Amino acid sequence: xxxxxxxxxxxxxxxxxxxxxxxxxxxxxxxxxxxxxxxxxxxxxxxxxxxxxxxxxxxxxxxxxxxxxxxxxxxxxxxxxxxxxxxxxxxxxxxxxxxxxxxxxxxxxxxxxxx
Amino acid sequence: xxxxxxxxxxxxxxxxxxxxxxxxxxxxxxxxxxxxxxxxxxxxxxxxxxxxxxxxxxxxxxxxxxxxxxxxxxxxxxxxxxxxxxxxxxxxxxxxxxxxxxxxxxxxxxxxxxxx
Numbered sequence: 568x569x570x571x572x573x574x575x576x577x578x579x580x581x582x583x584x585x586x587x588x589x590x591x592x593x594x595x596x597x598x599x600x601x602x603x604x605x606x607x608x609x610x611x612x613x614x615x616x617x618x619x620x621x622x623x624x625x626x627x628x629x630x631x632x633x634x635x636x637x638x639x640x641x642x643x644x645x646x647x648x649x650x651x652x653x654x655x656x657x658x659x660x661x662x663x664x665x666x667x668x669x670x671x672x673x674x675x676x677x678x679x680x681x682x
Numbered sequence: 683x684x685x686x687x688x689x690x691x692x693x694x695x696x697x698x699x700x701x702x703x704x705x706x707x708x709x710x711x712x713x714x715x716x717x718x719x720x721x722x723x724x725x726x727x728x729x730x731x732x733x734x735x736x737x738x739x740x741x742x743x744x745x746x747x748x749x750x751x752x753x754x755x756x757x758x759x760x761x762x763x764x765x766x767x768x769x770x771x772x773x774x775x776x777x778x779x780x781x782x783x784x785x786x787x788x789x790x791x792x793x794x795x796x797x798x
Contacts, residue, residue, distance in 0.1 A: 573725075600785070609771065609790040610726075659725055670716065671773075671786060673726035 569594055569662050571674035579680045580650055587646045588677045590660030595640035600661040601633070604676075610659065616643040650681045684709045684776045688789035695762055696797050703757040703792045705772030710750050717746050717757050718771040720791070726771065730757070762796045769793045 570593040580586050590599065599616040613633055614622040622635035637643045647654050660674040685708045695701055705715070714733050718726040730739045730746040732755070738747040745758040759766060769791040776784040 571725075577723075609788040610773075612785055615785075657723065657725075670728045670731045671775075672728060673718070675725040676723075678723055 568670070569596060569672045571660055571662060571672060573658075573660055573674040573677050575677060576675065577678040577680075579682065581682055582651055584650055585646055585648045586650065586679060587644050588658055588660075590643045590645070590674055592641045592662050596662040597640070598663055599637060599643045601635065601643070601645045602659040602661060602673075604657040604659060606655070613645070613658075616645075647679065650679075652681045655679055655681045684712075684774060684784075684787045686772055686774055686787050686789035688770075688772055688792050690792060691790065692793040692795075694795040694797065697762060697764060699762050699796075700758070700760050701762055701794070703759070703770050703772075703794070705755040705757070705789055707753045707755075707774045707787075709776060710753050711777055712750065713775045713777050715746075715748055715755050716773045716775070716786070717744075717755075718773065720769045720771060722768075729770075759794075762794075764796050764798050766796050767794055 572591045574589045601613040602610045603613050604610050612625050613628045614624040616622050616635050616637040618637045618640055632648055634646045657676045657678050659676045663669055663671045687706045689704045712734050714731055716731045717729045719729050720726050732739050732748040743760040748755045771791045772789045773786040775786055
């Protein structure tokens, strides 16, 4: 299994500012993902963080709003830029599977409130 | 497009009851199905993963079944405890026409409350 940590665990931010969320994994992984969970909703995939290349974004998400870095096989960051109250969500980092029969693991999440 | 539905959206039971959470999906072409637990304001904890070739998986008081042809899975919780109170999420991993896998598709979850 993979152990994932995220920083910060929660934050309260002002409209128009940006926040960078860090994700650290205890082992090298090929696939890293960033999800958003808005209040009362299920998880929505934002993007796949690719090591050494640009992230692959899902429909409705763009790099200017959610820039992602993946400098190595154990670390990634997600920035939420020019925040508005609609960005208030839990942001979750996830890893795996390296093979389709494997479990996908999630970090503890970053709870963001934008005022 | 794969869609995952979970019923009921919320469930409240007294401690000690056995209960069943339901998950249905629209496309039977899946690699596996995974059940997660999410505590309020927290991340997801993986509970059980069932491969498409399997019928069920068990872990402690939890038993998950899969009927791929009918697009259904159930999570059975025996002798429920207040500590089981959480939101339970079902997610399927579809496979695509090229034989590869797609990303997880989540249901909206069932919020379970077990009352002492």
